[in-house]
Amino acid sequence: xxxxxxxxxxxxxxxxxxxxxxxxxxxxxxxxxxxxxxxxxxxxxxxxxxxxxxxxxxxxxxxxxxxxxxxxxxxxxxxxxxxxxxxxxxxxxxxxxxxxxxxxxxxxxxxxxxxxxxxxxxxxxxxxxxxxxxxxxxxxxxxxxxxxxxxxxxxxxxxxxxxxxxxxxxxxxxxxxxxxxxxxxxxxxx
Amino acid sequence: xxxxxxxxxxxxxxxxxxxxxxxxxxxxxxxxxxxxxxxxxxxxxxxxxxxxxxxxxxxxxxxxxxxxxxxxxxxxxxxxxxxxxxxxxxxxxxxxxxxxxxxxxxxxxxxxxxxxxxxxxxxxxxxxxxxxxxxxxxxxxxxxxxxxxxxxxxxxxxxxxxxxxxxxxxxxxxxxxxxxxxxxxxxxxxxxxxxxxxxxxxxx
Numbered sequence: 439x440x441x442x443x444x445x446x447x448x449x450x451x452x453x454x455x456x457x458x459x460x461x462x463x464x465x466x467x468x469x470x471x472x473x474x475x476x477x478x479x480x481x482x483x484x485x486x487x488x489x490x491x492x493x494x495x496x497x498x499x500x501x502x503x504x505x506x507x508x509x510x511x512x513x514x515x516x517x518x519x520x521x522x523x524x525x526x527x528x529x530x531x532x533x534x535x536x537x538x539x540x541x542x543x544x545x546x547x548x549x550x551x552x553x554x555x556x557x558x559x560x561x562x563x564x565x566x567x568x569x570x571x572x573x574x575x576x577x578x579x580x581x582x583x584x585x586x587x588x589x590x591x592x593x594x595x596x597x598x599x600x601x602x603x604x605x606x607x608x609x610x611x612x613x614x615x616x617x618x619x620x621x622x623x624x625x626x627x628x
Numbered sequence: 629x630x631x632x633x634x635x636x637x638x639x640x641x642x643x644x645x646x647x648x649x650x651x652x653x654x655x656x657x658x659x660x661x662x663x664x665x666x667x668x669x670x671x672x673x674x675x676x677x678x679x680x681x682x683x684x685x686x687x688x689x690x691x692x693x694x695x696x697x698x699x700x701x702x703x704x705x706x707x708x709x710x711x712x713x714x715x716x717x718x719x720x721x722x723x724x725x726x727x728x729x730x731x732x733x734x735x736x737x738x739x740x741x742x743x744x745x746x747x748x749x750x751x752x753x754x755x756x757x758x759x760x761x762x763x764x765x766x767x768x769x770x771x772x773x774x775x776x777x778x779x780x781x782x783x784x785x786x787x788x789x790x791x792x793x794x795x796x797x798x799x800x801x802x803x804x805x806x807x808x809x810x811x812x813x814x815x816x817x818x819x820x821x822x823x824x825x826x827x828x829x830x831x832x
Contacts, residue, residue, distance in 0.1 A: 468793060483743055492719055497691075498719050528693050529705070529708060542813075543806065547802050551801050556758060556762050558798075560755070560775075566754070587744075594752050614749055619742035620745070622742045622745020
């Protein structure tokens with residue numbers, strides 16, 4: 439029953455994803471790789487699309503993965519799953535316990551898990567980086583160094599960092615994606 | 629009838645917000661502030677900050693959380709339902725349409741080349757999101773230790789290809805944080821009561 443699996447999987451993702459947007463990337467990545475729903479490459483393609491279209495990243499990812507696995511109903515069940523926990527939790531807070539966040543215990547748990555979320559995002563990015571650039575997946579497996587990917591990474595990082603230093607503003611993620619697309623075509627054609 | 633009108637208005641405003649927020653929740657906060665506080669005066673500025681704090685610290689997308697909360701404030705359960713559906717609907721429709729054509733799109737040669745570069749860029753975007761959050765963290769012992777332990781363990785496990793869900797990292801640190809809080813709470817209470825006792829005796 440793929441619909442139920444999608445619903446329950448994204449229900450879990452919606453319920454534990456703190457920190458917005460990228461906070462749930464590690465969990466979604468594990469889930470899609472474990473279920474063999476997507477390859478690492480397809481997953482990265484999806485994030486690029488989710489990032490360059492409007493709306494919350496989580497909703498976009500759920501819709502996309504649901505649709506790729508089980509068509510319209512799959513998209514619908516996955517999206518409902520990822521939204522439902524927030525909806526219920528916020529309703530409870532709005533209707534019953536307006537002061538939930540004022541309790542010291544709740545505060546300390548919420549700020550206690552913040553570094554975990556940061557760690558999860560960074561570790562996922564590092565793992566992806568090593569896999570993509572060095573073709574390294576696990577101990578013992580053969581690996582291959584991808585010079586072109588490293589070159590693109592360095593150019594993009596340089597542009598984003600320099601822009602931040604000199605213009606004091608964030609370089610738009612969508613423009614970065616466009617730039618990297620251009621670089622991708624360039625290194626493949628040359 | 630009045631309520632139905634409010635719901636409809638909520639739906640339209642949230643639909644618009646859902647349609648124009650690129651780059652996730654934090655970009656949406658500015659837009660929400662503009663619509664709800666400055667233009668329509670549906671919320672006071674203080675109240676809006678409260679909504680943002682709640683939306684950010686509860687699980688789930690910030691946009692969904694904020695929409696649900698604002699909807700409930702203005703028109704109860706039906707308000708929250710219409711606001712939440714409205715804010716998710718644009719992304720749902722757009723992404724669903726894209727997903728239908730995406731494979732065909734990717735099979736074009738130059739698009740496939742472009743996505744070679746784009747995948748690298750996505751890794752950079754995730755990394756920089758993580759670094760940005762890292763820089764915002766307070767430099768407390770807890771934060772430094774937890775962040776480094778999580779990174780070390782997670783990278784090590786993935787290198788050894790041992791499956792261990794991210795959910796566990798969150799649950800374990802939440803449990804530890806709660807224990808730490810309870811411990812310090814009871815320590816403080818015990819200290820307080822032992823300080824009060826000689827006081828009370830002195831009065832007698």
